[in-house]
Amino acid sequence: MTLAEKILAAHAGKDKVSAGEFINARVDIILANDITAPIAIKEFRKLGVSKVFDPKKIVMVPDHFAPNKDIASAEQVKLMHDFCEEQGIPYFEIGQMGIEHVLLPEKGLVLPGDVVIGADSHTCTYGAVGAFATGMGSTDIAAAMATGDIWMKVPPTIKFVYHGALRKWVSGKDLILYTIGNIGVDGALYAAMEFTGEAIESLCMDSRFTMANMAIEAGAKAGIFRVDNKTQLYTKSRAKRPYLVYESDNGGSYANVIEYDVAKIEPQVALPSSPANARPVSEVANKNIRIDQVIIGSCTNGRLDDLKIAAAMLKGHKVHSGTRCIILPGSQQVYLDALLGGLIEIFIRAGAAVSTPTCGPCLGGHMGVLAADEVCISTTNRNFVGRMGSPKSQLYLASPATAAASAVMGRIASPDEIAAEGGVCR
Amino acid sequence: MKLKGKVHKYGANVDTDAIIPARYLYMSEGAELAQHCMEDIDDGFIKKVKPGDIIMAETNFGCGSSREHAPLAIEAAGVSCVIARSFARIFFRNAINIGLPLLESEEAVANTETGDILEVDLATGEIRNNTRKKVFHAKPYPDFMAGLISAGGLIEYTKTRMANRRA
Numbered sequence: 331m332t333l334a335e336k337i338l339a340a341h342a343g344k345d346k347v348s349a350g351e352f353i354n355a356r357v358d359i360i361l362a363n364d365i366t367a368p369i370a371i372k373e374f375r376k377l378g379v380s381k382v383f384d385p386k387k388i389v390m391v392p393d394h395f396a397p398n399k400d401i402a403s404a405e406q407v408k409l410m411h412d413f414c415e416e417q418g419i420p421y422f423e424i425g426q427m428g429i430e431h432v433l434l435p436e437k438g439l440v441l442p443g444d445v446v447i448g449a450d451s452h453t454c455t456y457g458a459v460g461a462f463a464t465g466m467g468s469t470d471i472a473a474a475m476a477t478g479d480i481w482m483k484v485p486p487t488i489k490f491v492y493h494g495a496l497r498k499w500v501s502g503k504d505l506i507l508y509t510i511g512n513i514g515v516d517g518a519l520y521a522a523m524e525f526t527g528e529a530i531e532s533l534c535m536d537s538r539f540t541m542a543n544m545a546i547e548a549g550a551k552a553g554i555f556r557v558d559n560k561t562q563l564y565t566k567s568r569a570k571r572p573y574l575v576y577e578s579d580n581g582g583s584y585a586n587v588i589e590y591d592v593a594k595i596e597p598q599v600a601l602p603s604s605p606a607n608a609r610p611v612s613e614v615a616n617k618n619i620r621i622d623q624v625i626i627g628s629c630t631n632g633r634l635d636d637l638k639i640a641a642a643m644l645k646g647h648k649v650h651s652g653t654r655c656i657i658l659p660g661s662q663q664v665y666l667d668a669l670l671g672g673l674i675e676i677f678i679r680a681g682a683a684v685s686t687p688t689c690g691p692c693l694g695g696h697m698g699v700l701a702a703d704e705v706c707i708s709t710t711n712r713n714f715v716g717r718m719g720s721p722k723s724q725l726y727l728a729s730p731a732t733a734a735a736s737a738v739m740g741r742i743a744s745p746d747e748i749a750a751e752g753g754v755c756r
Numbered sequence: 757m758k759l760k761g762k763v764h765k766y767g768a769n770v771d772t773d774a775i776i777p778a779r780y781l782y783m784s785e786g787a788e789l790a791q792h793c794m795e796d797i798d799d800g801f802i803k804k805v806k807p808g809d810i811i812m813a814e815t816n817f818g819c820g821s822s823r824e825h826a827p828l829a830i831e832a833a834g835v836s837c838v839i840a841r842s843f844a845r846i847f848f849r850n851a852i853n854i855g856l857p858l859l860e861s862e863e864a865v866a867n868t869e870t871g872d873i874l875e876v877d878l879a880t881g882e883i884r885n886n887t888r889k890k891v892f893h894a895k896p897y898p899d900f901m902a903g904l905i906s907a908g909g910l911i912e913y914t915k916t917r918m919a920n921r922r923a
């Protein structure tokens with residue numbers, strides 16, 4: 331069995347499962363946010379049960395339009411908050427919160443070997459710690475909140491092997507953009523993507539979160555990494571309950587194996603309006619694409635190592651006049667660490683704006699919505715038409731290094747164009 | 757159940773931001789959401805769509821976010837079913853859970869254009885193109901899903917499961 335199959339088998343009470351099989355899996359954590367919880371709560375009420383199966387296994391995070399951008403979003407957040415109080419579900423108030431997919435691993439709420447379901451498509455992020463985590467809709471979450479389990483079809487696993495040593499500014503974001511560019515937005519439809527190879531082992535946890543986060547952008551049900559020493563180091567100090575580590579069997583039962591030589595991969599930029607439109611940065615930088623806005627943050631790239639790279643680029647430089655650069659730390663902890671590490675000062679001196687944690691502009695909610703014909707380069711995960719505002723705006727996706735370099739140049743630029751110390755975390 | 761309506765056809769990878777832009781997600785009622793259904797890729801869709809009409813698309817319809825607002829908006833716009841070559845996974849679950857019928861059929865998509873009138877028999881999966889006088893067949897649902905659909909969606913299915921647990 332593959333790693334994903336082993337976790338699912340254990341949660342279905344079976345010795346063995348195989349791809350295509352329908353199972354009922356016990357869930358360890360259920361997640362909802364200010365957009366998806368209101369519908370989940372409404373559907374939960376229809377079930378005729380008064381209590382959720384286990385409030386400690388449910389987490390609700392106000393992050394999308396929070397801090398509330400208007401009355402309607404305030405009502406949604408209040409509805410969710412009230413439900414959490416009624417049921418005793420952990421709720422992260424503004425001031426303690428973060429973007430859900432930054433917050434949950436950071437708080438040790440999701441752990442290796444877990445099955446996690448969330449009413450948010452980027453729930454797949456937790457595959458970075460070796461959990462089987464997948465996004466679902468609000469009704470699924472409503473049912474699971476009552477029963478503690480969920481029906482699932484066991485996905486086939488596609489193994490991605492990344493050979494070789496990474497180039498200086500190439501991070502997890504570049505690898506995943508390259509991969510989606512290679513296989514397409516439905517290249518892993520319904521499947522689990524297992525990321526392996528020596529280049530993956532060399533990646534820091536934050537880069538792994540970025541890659542798992544974007545598995546959904548290839549249509550995948552989950553993205554998953556083997557638990558190694560880096561994972562253990564990350565989870566051990568955070569875990570407040572025991573967890574189990576699973577491994578793929580030798581040979582596994584992979585639907586497909588795809589191999590890349592990372593020495594050939596340079597930083598990537600995804601052109602509008604699909605994450606699969608990935609191109610090497612050198613090619614895009616040549617086109618002199620002027621930008622109005624830069625966003626650095628989100629559940630994809632709003633972690634400390636992402637901000638460190640952005641700071642390395644911005645240190646001693648200024649954001650180009652006529653360009654606005656908005657940086658959104660992914661959680662209060664990331665914000666505090668960035669503050670203590672001197673990153674926030676670098677950002678402010680460079681002329682960037684620093685926001686409280688929120689999804690904000692990533693989904694065109696607030697804090698950086700685009701006007702028609704405006705161009706933005708962002709470290710977020712989706713550049714669909716209208717995603718960050720006007721359907722006539724243009725959105726490019728890239729790593730923090732490329733986004734920050736572009737902020738300095740006022741056009742889409744390669745990290746190599748900036749005199750910067752450091753490199754990507756390994 | 758038999759459905760009949762005019763086809764509105766789209767391309768591949770119609771994402772959930774196209775079906776219902778995220779800027780409207782401060783709402784969760786189907787009727788409100790329907791007013792903005794498809795607006796970023798087909799402005800005016802809500803004005804031209806008639807009850808019973810059918811959305812058709814190429815591959816990977818509904819990719820992107822997990823928002824149940826997407827099938828809710830489509831359903832509340834009066835659309836009777838969606839036919840595509842393939843669907844994104846979460847959208848597929850969501851639609852089945854709330855009772856919006858989805859059909860996968862390569863041949864129907866290959867041989868149908870916007871404006872054609874289709875008749876769909878959900879029980880047999882038969883798709884009849886009245887405009888072109890052709891008949892196609894949708895891929896049957898796996899048994900488990902067929903059961904979920906006939907139970908009346910996930911909420912009804914879960915209610916029964918919980919009642920059985922208590923019994």
Ligand code: SF4
Pocket residue numbers: 393394429430431450452628629630688689692693710711
């Ligand atoms: S940061 Fe963006 S992609 Fe991530 S959860 Fe928030 S809205 Fe979704």
